[in-house]
Amino acid sequence: MDNINQQIIVKSYPSGxxxxxxxxxxxxxxxxxxxxxxxxxxxxxxxxPYMRGRLSPTxxxxxxxxxxxxxxxxxxxxxxxSKNDQFKVGDTVLNSxxxxxxxxxxxxxxxxxxxxxxxxxxxxxxxxxxxxxAWTGLIDICEAKRGETVVVDAASGAVxxxxxxxxxxxxxxxxxxxxxxxxxxxxxxxxxxxACIDHQAPDFKDQIKSALPKGIDCLFENTGGAIFExxxxxxxxxxxxxxxxxxxxYNVNPYGNRSLRSILVNRIKLQGFIxxxxxxxxxxxxxxxxxxxxxxxxxYKLSQSEGIKNAPKALIGLLKGENFGKQxxxxx
Amino acid sequence: MDNINQQIIVKSYPSGxxxxxxxxxxxxxxxxxxxxxxxxxxxxxxxxPYMRGRLSPTxxxxxxxxxxxxxxxxxxxxxxxSKNDQFKVGDTVLNSxxxxxxxxxxxxxxxxxxxxxxxxxxxxxxxxxxxxxAWTGLIDICEAKRGETVVVDAASGAVxxxxxxxxxxxxxxxxxxxxxxxxxxxxxxxxxxxACIDHQAPDFKDQIKSALPKGIDCLFENTGGAIFExxxxxxxxxxxxxxxxxxxxYNVNPYGNRSLRSILVNRIKLQGFIxxxxxxxxxxxxxxxxxxxxxxxxxYKLSQSEGIKNAPKALIGLLKGENFGKQxxxxx
Numbered sequence: 001m002d003n004i005n006q007q008i009i010v011k012s013y014p015s016g017x018x019x020x021x022x023x024x025x026x027x028x029x030x031x032x033x034x035x036x037x038x039x040x041x042x043x044x045x046x047x048x049p050y051m052r053g054r055l056s057p058t059x060x061x062x063x064x065x066x067x068x069x070x071x072x073x074x075x076x077x078x079x080x081x082s083k084n085d086q087f088k089v090g091d092t093v094l095n096s097x098x099x100x101x102x103x104x105x106x107x108x109x110x111x112x113x114x115x116x117x118x119x120x121x122x123x124x125x126x127x128x129x130x131x132x133x134a135w136t137g138l139i140d141i142c143e144a145k146r147g148e149t150v151v152v153d154a155a156s157g158a159v160x161x162x163x164x165x166x167x168x169x170x171x172x173x174x175x176x177x178x179x180x181x182x183x184x185x186x187x188x189x190x191x192x193x194x195a196c197i198d199h200q201a202p203d204f205k206d207q208i209k210s211a212l213p214k215g216i217d218c219l220f221e222n223t224g225g226a227i228f229e230x231x232x233x234x235x236x237x238x239x240x241x242x243x244x245x246x247x248x249x250y251n252v253n254p255y256g257n258r259s260l261r262s263i264l265v266n267r268i269k270l271q272g273f274i275x276x277x278x279x280x281x282x283x284x285x286x287x288x289x290x291x292x293x294x295x296x297x298x299x300y301k302l303s304q305s306e307g308i309k310n311a312p313k314a315l316i317g318l319l320k321g322e323n324f325g326k327q328x329x330x331x332x
Numbered sequence: 333m334d335n336i337n338q339q340i341i342v343k344s345y346p347s348g349x350x351x352x353x354x355x356x357x358x359x360x361x362x363x364x365x366x367x368x369x370x371x372x373x374x375x376x377x378x379x380x381p382y383m384r385g386r387l388s389p390t391x392x393x394x395x396x397x398x399x400x401x402x403x404x405x406x407x408x409x410x411x412x413x414s415k416n417d418q419f420k421v422g423d424t425v426l427n428s429x430x431x432x433x434x435x436x437x438x439x440x441x442x443x444x445x446x447x448x449x450x451x452x453x454x455x456x457x458x459x460x461x462x463x464x465x466a467w468t469g470l471i472d473i474c475e476a477k478r479g480e481t482v483v484v485d486a487a488s489g490a491v492x493x494x495x496x497x498x499x500x501x502x503x504x505x506x507x508x509x510x511x512x513x514x515x516x517x518x519x520x521x522x523x524x525x526x527a528c529i530d531h532q533a534p535d536f537k538d539q540i541k542s543a544l545p546k547g548i549d550c551l552f553e554n555t556g557g558a559i560f561e562x563x564x565x566x567x568x569x570x571x572x573x574x575x576x577x578x579x580x581x582y583n584v585n586p587y588g589n590r591s592l593r594s595i596l597v598n599r600i601k602l603q604g605f606i607x608x609x610x611x612x613x614x615x616x617x618x619x620x621x622x623x624x625x626x627x628x629x630x631x632y633k634l635s636q637s638e639g640i641k642n643a644p645k646a647l648i649g650l651l652k653g654e655n656f657g658k659q660x661x662x663x664x
Contacts, residue, residue, distance in 0.1 A: 053597075224592065243596050256588020260556065264575050264604040265385075272596040 005030045006308050008099035010065045013056050017251040018319060022055065023071065023312040030102045033083045037104050038093075042077035045099055045308070045329040046124035047315050048158070049222075052250040062276070071099040071311070074129065076113065076120045087112065094123055099311050101331055118293070125158045125326035126300045131289045132282055133275040134162035137220050137242030140281075141271050146171035148217035149236075153177040153227055155187045155196055158326035159244065161300055162289075163220045164193050169297050172218070175211050177227060179321045186324075191299055199227050209234060223248045225255040232259035232268075241270040251319060301325025337362045338640050340431035342397045345388050349583045350651060354387065355403065355644040362434045365415045369436050370425075374409035377431055377640070377661040378456035379647050380490070381554075384582040394608075403431040403643070406461065408445065408452045419444065426455055431643050433663055450625070457490045457658035458632045463621045464614055465607040466494035469552050469574030472613075473603050478503035480549035481568075485509040485559055487519045487528055490658035491576065493632055494621075495552045496525050501629050504550070507543050509559060511653045518656075523631055531559050541566065555580045557587040564591035567598050575604040583651060633657025 004027045011024045033039045054065040054072055065072045075098070079091040086107050087093070093110040097103035113123045125131065138144050150167040154160040155176025164187065167174045176187045176196035187196040195211045197204060208230065215236040221228055224246030235241070249255050263270055292298045303323040305314035311329045318327045336359045343356045365371045386397040386404055397404045407430070411423040418439050419425070425442040429435035445455045457463065469491075470476050482499040486492040487508025496519065499506045508519040508528035519528040527543045529536060540562065547568040553560055556578030567573070581587050595602055624630045635655040637646035643661045650659045 228592075243592075246593055246596060249593065254590040254593060256590045257592055258586040258588045260560075260575075260589055261578055261581065261586060263602065264578060267604045267606055267609065270595065270602045272599045274596075274599055277599065 003030060004028070005100055005102040007070050007101075008308060008311050009069060010055065010067050010071050012067065013064075014251075018052060018055065018312075018316050020312045020316065025309050031104055033081055033104050036084050037106050038079045038084050038087050038110070039081035039102065039104055040077040040093060040095055040097065040110070041080045041102050042075040042095070042097060042100065042331055044076045044121045044124060045311055045331065046074040046128070047305075047311070047318050047323075047327040047329065048073070048130070049245055049247045049250065049319060051315060052247075052319055062274075070097075072096070073098045074124055076123055092120055094128070099308060099329075101308060118290070121302060121304075121326070121328050122293070122300070124328060125302075126162055126293060126298050127286055127289050129275060130158035130326065131162050131298075132285050133244060134159050134166060134220070135285045135289065136273060136275050136278070136281070137244050138163050138166055138218065140278075141242035141273055142218035142220065142240040144170055144172050144218045147173070149173045149175065149212060149214055150218045150220065151175050151177065151212070151216045151231060151234075152220040152222070153199070153231070154222040154245075154247065154321075155193065156183040156191075156301065156324060157222070158300070160220070160222060161187070161191055161325070162298060165191055165298050166292070167218075168192055169292060173214075175208075177208065177223075177231075183324060186301065190301075199223075205230055215239070218242075220244060221246075224257075225249055229255070229257045229259045232257070232262045235262055235266050235268050237266045239266060239268050241268060243270060243272040247319060247321075303327045305329045307331070335362060336360070337432055337434040339402050339433075340640060340643050341401060342387065342399055342403050344399065345396075346583075350384060350387065350644075350648050352644045352648065357641050363436055365413055365436050368416050369438050370411045370416050370419050370442070371413035371434065371436055372409040372425060372427055372429065372442070373412045373434050374407040374427070374429060374432065374663055376408045376453045376456060377643055377663065378406040378460070379637075379643070379650050379655075379659040379661065380405070380462070381577055381579045381582065381651060383647060384579075384651055394606075402429070404428070405430045406456055408455055424452055426460070431640060431661075433640060450622070453634060453636075453658070453660050454625070454632070456660060457634075458494055458625060458630050459618055459621050461607060462490035462658065463494050463630075464617050465576060466491050466498060466552070467617045467621065468605060468607050468610070468613070469576050470495050470498055470550065472610075473574035473605055474550035474552065474572040476502055476504050476550045479505070481505045481507065481544060481546055482550045482552065483507050483509065483544070483548045483563060483566075484552040484554070485531070485563070486554040486577075486579065486653070487525065488515040488523075488633065488656060489554070490632070492552070492554060493519070493523055493657070494630060497523055497630050498624070499550075500524055501624060505546075507540075509540065509555075509563075515656060518633065522633075531555075537562055547571070550574075552576060553578075556589075557581055561587070561589045561591045564589070564594045564600075567594055567600050569598045571598060571600050573600060573602040575602060579651060579653075635659045637661045639663070 152163040184196040219241040222245040225248035484495040516528040551573040554577040557580035
């Protein structure tokens with residue numbers, strides 16, 4: 001089917017849990033690039049928790065994905081036909097074509113990536129948006145300093161794993177939170193976190209408290225819900241929280257958080273952020289991430305699904321925490 | 333009883349609503365000041381919402397009031413006997429003797445105040461801790477700018493009334509929230525707020541939304557609970573919240589706030605603060621407040637209770653929002 005563009009379009013906005021039937025698989029012809037454009041064949045689709053927010057008519061920080069249109073998202077792929085002098089056939093490029101195997105872009109819509117030493121999919125994870133997100137929350141918002149205690153939940157994920165490793169490199173004490181023993185073992189043994197607590201454990205509250213005898217100075221919050229409510233009570237005076245996600249609440253009614261008094265009593269700074277707000281910072285941050293990656297300070301795990309038809313199922317799994325590491329869909 | 337020290341001591345830490353029986357009225361002899369000390373007769377006791385937090389064994393930002401000891405608090409009074417060269421009989425001084433008619437202090441524990449042009453009790457309100465609190469939250473935390481929309485709840489109170497007037501003087505659009513029509517009328521007609529919404533109105537949510545067609549840029553939060561939950565959903569992108577109090581939650585179980593997603597989506601900065609954290613800023617802020625006060629930009633209302641025996645009842649009333657303006661107890 002190399003001469004057909006396979007696409008996943010948005011069929012409906014879910015209420016409650018996202019379902020596979022909210023998407024539809026379609027085929028369409030592959031068009032020819034116009035002057036200044038290139039034709040791309042995608043190899044990896046990135047799946048990220050923010051996508052749930054796009055599948056809603058509610059005002060959010062970015063435009064909704066539109067009903068009847070291709071599902072939005074970042075991808076990497078190869079130029080297979082070029083009408084632009086800056087790009088030649090065979091170039092690997094980052095693009096925002098979304099969930100489709102092929103597509104046409106102009107030069108402003110794509111970025112060439114160097115896969116000679118770095119795997120293509122890393123540009124969707126540790127050296128891409130998730131990596132920059134981790135850096136921004138930990139360094140820019142939390143201002144993590146040597147000797148401080150940093151906590152990150154969803155610790156084995158694309159963002160959390162980078163947060164923890166960046167913090168370790170800065171001399172912080174790093175405690176992760178993840179779902180299940182296997183993820184926790186990986187976070188401690190492979191990534192080198194000082195500890196990682198399984199939030200599925202019945203005595204999670206006791207365990208996390210014991211793991212934090214000096215409290216929390218910086219919290220990188222990805223999950224929300226009862227976990228965030230528990231962590232808020234363990235924050236130190238003048239501590240900082242980067243609110244990056246509330247993934248446990250995206251498909252259900254919002255959680256009623258009863259720990260806000262800690263923000264007052266402990267003079268906490270809690271700040272929400274979206275990594276695309278500061279595009280001017282990306283270049284420098286990615287260079288720093290690349291250095292750390294080359295020096296072996298940024299390990300990561302890939303959670304790979306195969307074939308575009310499996311993208312909806314894989315996104316639902318990601319939102320349920322069933323992935324283990326950076327989730328992508330490999331198209332060929 | 334001028335030769336007896338009348339005191340209110342803490343008898344028990346309340347669970348749930350503060351009760352008059354949590355305090356006890358006692359009499360004790362008036363002692364003589366030692367070398368370097370002065371004897372003070374208090375005239376005004378300040379009552380403030382933070383006091384509820386002191387009546388608890390739970391760790392908070394300040395030491396608990398101790399069972400069996402005089403209830404803590406700020407006061408103004410007159411030096412009636414002096415063994416200190418810096419203070420003479422008749423001087424009016426700010427002190428922290430708490431709920432008692434008399435007491436002995438050294439020079440470091442008191443501050444002389446000038447009552448020739450400014451009423452003594454103003455130093456417990458608009459030109460004291462509440463005034464500095466208002467300035468710190470609005471200017472230092474919220475960074476309110478000309479043309480922005482500022483919202484403050486408990487708007488007729490000691491802090492809220494100053495927040496709104498400082499914001500008006502800076503060219504902000506100011507919307508207050510208060511309990512009852514009478515307070516709202518005062519806030520708009522006397523203090524000059526652009527609008528004030530009664531949170532007791534059955535259609536409060538609709539009214540506050542209508543009053544904020546451009547959303548909220550700066551929120552000075554005093555009350556918490558359902559009001560805060562509603563306001564969070566009206567915040568603008570990149571808006572700021574100074575979390576000063578959660579008075580509606582101090583005597584009941586903490587409220588489960590379901591609006592935290594707004595902090596993420598709108599990249600809000602929410603910061604708790606305690607005005608005593610930055611004592612070095614007080615002098616300059618109070619000078620600025622005095623200037624504004626002299627220029628008629630800082631009006632305020634006094635809610636005065638009479639007699640030390642009524643202090644417990646007045647504090648309970650304050651926590652229920654029954655006061656109207658800065659609450660003090662006048663001792664003579």
